[in-house]
Amino acid sequence: xxxxxxxxxxxxxxxxxDVTLDCxxxxxDTTYYLFWYKQPPSGELVFLIRRNSFDEQxxxxxxxxxxxxxxxxxxxxxxxxxxxxxxxxxxxxxxxSMTGNQFYFGTGTSLTVIP
Amino acid sequence: GAVVSQHPSRVICKSGTSVKIECRSLDFQxxxxxxxxxxxxxxxxxxxxxxxGSKATYEQGVEKDKFLIxxxxxxxxxxxxxxxxxxxxxxxxxxxxxxxxxxxxxFGPGTRLTVT
Numbered sequence: 001x002x003x004x005x006x007x008x009x010x011x012x013x014x015x016x017x018d019v020t021l022d023c024x025x026x027x028x029d030t031t032y033y034l035f036w037y038k039q040p041p042s043g044e045l046v047f048l049i050r051r052n053s054f055d056e057q058x059x060x061x062x063x064x065x066x067x068x069x070x071x072x073x074x075x076x077x078x079x080x081x082x083x084x085x086x087x088x089x090x091x092x093x094x095x096x097s098m099t100g101n102q103f104y105f106g107t108g109t110s111l112t113v114i115p
Numbered sequence: 116g117a118v119v120s121q122h123p124s125r126v127i128c129k130s131g132t133s134v135k136i137e138c139r140s141l142d143f144q145x146x147x148x149x150x151x152x153x154x155x156x157x158x159x160x161x162x163x164x165x166x167x168g169s170k171a172t173y174e175q176g177v178e179k180d181k182f183l184i185x186x187x188x189x190x191x192x193x194x195x196x197x198x199x200x201x202x203x204x205x206x207x208x209x210x211x212x213x214x215x216x217x218x219x220x221x222f223g224p225g226t227r228l229t230v231t
Contacts, residue, residue, distance in 0.1 A: 033219065043153075043206055044224040091158065095219070101147055101212040103220055107158045 002027045004094050006106035013082050014114050021077045021109045023092030029053075032096035034075045036066065039108070040088045048090075051075065082113045118142055119211050121223035128199055128230055136194045136226045138209030144189035145211035149220060150182075153206040165192055199230040 003026040013019045025034065036048040049059060051068050059066045063080045079086055092106040118141040128134045138148060147166050151159040165171035165186035173179050181203075183195040192211075196203050206227050210220040 035219075037222075042224075043208075043227065045208065045222040047222075050219060089156075101149075101220055102161070102164065103149070103159075103210075105158045110156070 002029075002094055002096060002098075002104045004092050004104050004106035006090075006092055006109050008109045009107070010110045010112070012112045012114060015084060016081050018078060018080050019082055019111065021079075021090050021092075021111065023075045023077065023106060025073050025075065025092070025094045025104075027094060027096050027098075029096035029098045032094060034068065035093040035095070035103070036075075036077050037091045037093065038088045039091060045091070048077075079111075082111075084113050084115050087111055087113045117221040119145075119209065119221045119223040121209055121226050123226060124224060125227045126229070128228070130200055130230055131198055133195055133197045134199055134228060136196075136207055136209075136228075138192045138194070138211070138223050140190045140211040140221070143211075143213060143221075145192070146189065146213045147211070148186055148192035149210045149212075150184060150192075150194050151208045151210070153208060153225075155206075159208060162194075196228065199228070201230045204228055204230045 005024045032053045034051045038046040056068050065078045067076045089108045089110045091108045094104045120139045122137045149164050150162045152162050153159050161174050162177045163171040163173045163184050165184050167186050167189050171184035186192040206225050208225045210222045212220045
């Protein structure tokens with residue numbers, strides 16, 4: 001069965017600190033996609049990244065970086081030099097070929113960046 | 116590209132009335148649309164999946180007669196909360212995808228429903 005686990009419910013960091021949000025997934029499929037979304041207080045989901053199961057290269061986008069490790073079924077997200085505007089809830093999600101386009105969301109990690 | 120809109124963004128209704136939420140894909144044809152419900156400080160809970168021209172598939176525990184979903188065209192799906200009660204107050208989010216779209220969903224901005 002598909003499952004996404006975000007063990008960190010809430011994280012608080014001081015501005016400019018680095019922070020890593022963990023995501024562990026389960027799927028029996030060999031073809032799948034992993035996603036990260038940001039949900040600010042407004043509620044709208046903001047797409048951050050999509051990674052397919054055949055691409056294990058880490059990705060960096062500005063202060064954001066993602067570490068995909070198939071060996072540990074993890075897709076962790078790191079924010080470098082955090083800013084107050086990074087405060088939000090972050091969701092990791094999985095989609096695989098077995099279930100078409102259905103998403104499996106983690107429970108989310110609420111990040112608070114303290115000025 | 117791949118923009119999804121929802122209307123209204125906020126709605127307040129009285130207990131016992133029905134409210135309709137629209138989800139539109141603005142620049143693509145959505146073969147599949149999804150409806151989620153999100154309680155405060157919780158994750159998104161999938162309510163139902165609808166394919167254009169077909170009846171929606173509801174997740175276990177979601178009342179079909181209470182949450183009516185219609186996906187009449189490739190760009191529009193509606194969720195009607197019938198005989199709303201305060202416990203139906205929640206944040207409802209729709210998303211849309213298309214066949215061959217790399218398993219990706221495009222999310223609407225959400226609708227906050229408050230039932231008084």
